[in-house]
Amino acid sequence: VAESPLAEPSPGESSLRAATRGGPGRVLIAVYAVFALAATARSGVQIATKFGDAPLAYVLSAVAAVVYIVATVSFARGSATSRRVAVVSCTVELLGVLAVGTASLLDKAAFPDSTVWSLYGDGYGFVPVILPILGLLWIRRTARAAATTATATSV
Amino acid sequence: VTSTAGAARGRAPGGPILERVIHPLDTILLVAALVCAVWSLVLLMLSRPVGKRWLLGALLLIEMGLLGQAVVGVVELATAHRHVSAVTFVGYLVGSLLILPLAGWWSLTERSRWGVGVLLVGCLVIPVMIVRMNQVWSGG
Numbered sequence: 001v002a003e004s005p006l007a008e009p010s011p012g013e014s015s016l017r018a019a020t021r022g023g024p025g026r027v028l029i030a031v032y033a034v035f036a037l038a039a040t041a042r043s044g045v046q047i048a049t050k051f052g053d054a055p056l057a058y059v060l061s062a063v064a065a066v067v068y069i070v071a072t073v074s075f076a077r078g079s080a081t082s083r084r085v086a087v088v089s090c091t092v093e094l095l096g097v098l099a100v101g102t103a104s105l106l107d108k109a110a111f112p113d114s115t116v117w118s119l120y121g122d123g124y125g126f127v128p129v130i131l132p133i134l135g136l137l138w139i140r141r142t143a144r145a146a147a148t149t150a151t152a153t154s155v
Numbered sequence: 156v157t158s159t160a161g162a163a164r165g166r167a168p169g170g171p172i173l174e175r176v177i178h179p180l181d182t183i184l185l186v187a188a189l190v191c192a193v194w195s196l197v198l199l200m201l202s203r204p205v206g207k208r209w210l211l212g213a214l215l216l217i218e219m220g221l222l223g224q225a226v227v228g229v230v231e232l233a234t235a236h237r238h239v240s241a242v243t244f245v246g247y248l249v250g251s252l253l254i255l256p257l258a259g260w261w262s263l264t265e266r267s268r269w270g271v272g273v274l275l276v277g278c279l280v281i282p283v284m285i286v287r288m289n290q291v292w293s294g295g
Contacts, residue, residue: 026265027272030258034280037253041246049242 012146013079019142020078028138031131032072035124039065039116046113054113060100061115064128067093071135087139094132097121101129180227181289184220185282191217192278198271207271211259214274217281218255225252228288240291247288254280 021029043061051058071089074082101120104111111118121128191213198204225248232244258277262270 022265023267023269024272026261026267026269027276030261030273030276033257033261034254034276037250041250045243045246049240 016080016083016142016146017078019146020075020083020139025075025078025138025142028131028134029072029075031127032068032075032135035116035128035131036065036068036072038124039068042116050113054111057111057113057115057118060096060117064093064096064116067096071132075135075138083139083143086135090132090135090139094129094136097129097132180220180224181285184217184224185285187213187217187220188278188281188285192275192282195271195275195278199268199275201268204268204271207262207274210271210274214255214259214277218252221251221255221281224285225249238294240294244288244291247284247291251281251284251288254284 019025039061043058043065046054046058046061067089071086071093074086074089097117097120100115100117104114104118114123116124117128120126191210194210194213198207198210228248229245232239232241254277258273262273264270265273
């Protein structure tokens with residue numbers, strides 16, 4: 001039987017997946033899923049029923065929804081590639097929260113209705129600004145843990 | 156908050172009767188979810204989760220209550236002759252039904268204590284959704 005790296009994940013890859021999805025990662029993914037659901041539902045309703053009221057805010061809500069969905073899926077997959085996607089989406093998320101949070105403070109007129117990221121996510125207990133930081137820290141921590149197990153198994 | 160919501164509902168034909176039906180259920184579910192949240196937190200702080208099945212059983216009861224709330228809520232919405240943001244209201248009713256089954260499923264495959272951490276997240280989302288759907292109902 002020929003070894004197929006695509007069909008069977010390597011020991012390093014599967015331990016990476018277990019590390020990403022396990023422990024505190026479980027809770028992280030759960031919180032991301034809640035935000036994916038909340039932001040998708042919110043922006044869906046906003047865009048479908050009253051897009052003209054605050055187009056900028058609603059488009060940003062939709063962007064946030066996409067970012068949360070991508071982050072949830074990529075953390076839950078836990079492959080080497082999806083972890084890189086998770087890093088990108090967490091970074092976009094963090095920059096987005098900071099940019100939209102600052103913009104909503106400076107120019108209230110542009111944000112007649114709030115988005116998930118308005119005022120740094122104050123409507124959501126500031127979780128939106130903490131979550132990407134926790135996500136990035138989690139990727140860093142599990143990368144180190146997986147690197148140790150990978151070298152241990154390959155030797 | 157409850158009194159203003161009650162006053163607003165009182166104006167709707169058929170409102171006062173339904174109000175008495177749904178309000179205790181709302182409150183019971185909210186308190187029950189918070190109790191389960193504290194319970195999950197205690198289990199999370201223990202080094203190994205014990206009696207997770209009892210917690211899952213309690214969440215199943217809450218889920219059945221949420222199902223009842225959704226049915227009552229939709230009936231109430233259909234009979235209320237006043238402006239309620241219907242899509243958002245039904246969205247919260249239906250959305251609240253997804254949370255606990257998903258949290259239960261996601262926590263089952265996690266043997267460590269972080270499995271109950273997932274249940275904690277689910278338990279905290281339910282009260283928020285109940286408060287929000289009441290705000291939507293009273294025009295907030």
